Amino acid sequence: MGRGDGSGRIVSAPDADDSGTGILHVDMDAFYAAVEVLHDPSLRGLPLIIGAPDGRSVVSSASYEARRYGVRSAMPVSQAIRLCPTARIVPPDFTKYRDASQKVMTIFEEVTPLVEPLSIDEAFLDVRGVRRLWGSPGTIGAMIRRRVHEEVGITCSVGVAATKHVAKMASTMAKPDGLLVVAEADTLDFLAAKPVRAMWGVGPKTAETLESRGIRLIRDILATPPSALERAVGPALAQRLRELAAGRDPRGVETSRVEKSVGHEETFDVDVVDREALRSELLRLADRVAARLRRAGWEAGTVAIKVRFSDFTTISRSQTLPEATSVGQRIGEVARTLFDAIDRRDPVRLVGVRAERLSDAGGALGLWDDDAEWRRVEDALDSAQARFGTGTVTRARHLGARPGRGSAPHPRAHGLD
Template sequence: MGQGDGRGRTVSSVDADDTGTRILHVDMDAFYAAVEVLDDPGLRGLPLIIGAPDGRSVVSSASYEARRYGVRAAMPVAQAMRLCPTARIVMPHFHRYQEVSRQVMAIFESFTPLVEPLSVDEAFLDVQGVRRLWGSPSQIAALIRARVSEEVGITCSVGVAATKHVAKMASTVAKPDGMLVVAAADTLDFLSPRPVRAMWGVGPKAAEALEARGIRTIKDIRDAPSEMLDRAVGAALSARLVQLARGQDARVIETDRVEKSVGHEETFEHDILDREFLRGELLRLADRVAARLRRAGWEAGTVSIKVRFDDFRTLNRSQTLAEPTAVGQRIGESANALFEQIERRDPVRLVGVRAEKLRPAGGGGLGLWDDDEDWRRVEGAVDDAVARFGNATITRARHLGRDDGRGAVQHPKAHGVD
């Protein structure tokens, strides 16, 4: 979810100068909220918070009406409701978002085969090779916006530029429901006044380090001594930021993006101190992650966990596996080993398990001995039972009878692996 609320929006006309451009960045406007309005028009114009209504969950998305009150993604729902007491809370429907996303991506692919999805609601397109069919990049952008509106019923914003970085920044400036064209010759003028926080890839810590040294705009990056930048963010990121600040970005459209991770998180209704209970929850989440991996035909090379405490401090730990796996027991053991490395014993608000560095299942073959053979057979039988009878019928024995009022709110976190 973008953090902007639509104020300061800048747009171009369809006949704007698009000389030297070839890249479009198309971003759906408040996508989750827009899909909910699409399915329930009575929500139109209302401040919407997409999340669980228990107040312990976090905001997945919000309509622009809610964002103008300061509501942001990843903010606790309770805090969001204090900022916008009149907001309507709507439970997320992730399968519906995936369905609408497929409709949108199909429209993109009808214009060019060079489409790089970044998430369910945004993608890069290279339109250089289809100009004779559809017109100039700005004309193609206008056609795409019209078709998404007419055929899907939601709006999108488009940045048109010579590079991916500038196109992504331009689409953000144009939101909501706008298009901004940055001709190649205008790139530096467009970039110069933008804050360093607006750069793609600059996180909060890097931004704070730069701002502490008086580097607040992209022009400041261009003008700053390289030694100062190196001290602020390290030599590697410093060199990359200087290139981007000069409008240099050689990245091309990647149509065969490798899925990066699959994960599940759980937010508890009450903070949990019982570490045995938390270990059981990590194992349960690992089983869910593994089941998704098996359905998608992937194995994980790395396991990571997320632990958020009652003061909202969040710790992440990861471990590379000796052999890639889609076995829940193995992923769960790794998750619990990582959990034991965390010395802090404060009450826990959220836990999560994620499988990373994915590769096609069976890519490495099996050795003479398969230590996971028994678990693989058990989990295969579970998959068969779930396919026949549904998820609610099968669980580990340790999870039976655990209705202790924890009121967990589960948040599936997967990137295209369905």
């Protein structure tokens, strides 16, 4: 079983049986770190941590050399430095990452039109219709790995299987820089002895729940009575886990994907205890989320917040709206209501606001539009920012020092309240 540090890597022989397959999952290896090495070859072979050097940020990515010390993504940089004192800290540069990602995605699209990007550094490909052009799925997987290395300068790992679920698992096990093919006839044998934690979509809490009931391997899911599995994880998830454990996954490669959520969050330089300052920050973040929704022509059906306390405990709360919206004031009010319902009063390290269950804007409004006035205000704000630039116009309550920050906003910003 492959691990995050590359140990336990499993790859296929060049002549591996790929009968019945047609879905590829391609995942770049330590993508951010690899791009940094590409731009600065002197970093090659060093333990790298991609993150802000102030120690209060989290790790965006880490090279395999750093991962072998236990460094992981989303870990506090301060903890990562303790685990790997010799690591080089490199601030993230998302412009470089987006450029490299575009080159990689272009290669995928030159192979097949059926490409489903999952993130900046991974995608599913359906290659069943291009075999006459490029060969069998295993051959195509090897070709993609070669092209990414030669044309972009980084490495990727590829899983080849009959379903998305198995292809995703296979690419993880092949990391780094590997190719793992699972023929359709071998799917059940491939899955049986793998831990439930290896299943795509099974997070740590679900895995702990299953393991506490003796369900440690994927074959244990099929051996567990359906009623017992439902009591453990609920009927919907129990049914999905049984299907995946049996090698059944009807999901196809989706070439058109709507962004599932839009969010912004802020990590403070100094932990914040002032509740009103935090409520004001939530409104500021809600305004940013709403502006992005309006630019994209979306509305949110659910508002969620994230709060991380000084001890790194992180909680999330969400609320479904009676009507979808892209109004910052409405999103901010819901975010602050969710925050007010949290009992803990510990110092806060991070807050975030996220819009979820997105849909196209322009649905029919009711007879009364309670947000009509705020829509006019925010439309005017959008127009002003389009003309004069983002940050030149803002709410008056946002002027002055922000919580956990020592400086005021841009001196040319104008208040709108």
